[in-house]
Amino acid sequence: MTIWKKIRNFSLSLFRHTAKGMPKASQFTIDTRHLICVGCSSYDKEKKECSECGCSLSRKQEFMNKLAWQDQKCPLGKW
Numbered sequence: 001m002t003i004w005k006k007i008r009n010f011s012l013s014l015f016r017h018t019a020k021g022m023p024k025a026s027q028f029t030i031d032t033r034h035l036i037c038v039g040c041s042s043y044d045k046e047k048k049e050c051s052e053c054g055c056s057l058s059r060k061q062e063f064m065n066k067l068a069w070q071d072q073k074c075p076l077g078k079w
Contacts, residue, residue: 006054023070
């Protein structure tokens with residue numbers, strides 16, 4: 001995935017997240033999503049990111065982590 005596609009995907013997700021009031025996911029939700037992602041065939045173990053959407057995957061509850069945004073969804077519909 002190119003850097004431009006990653007930037008586009010993140011920008012769209014950020015726009016939607018901001019429009020919905022930036023709801024945060026619980027640590028339980030983040031951990032659950034992370035487990036699903038790590039077990040997925042689209043997970044790039046070397047880069048620690050999703051090869052579908054390009055998002056970096058972390059169990060940390062931080063702003064730049066799509067798993068920590070309650071309103072977001074997996075591009076493959078797994079969570």
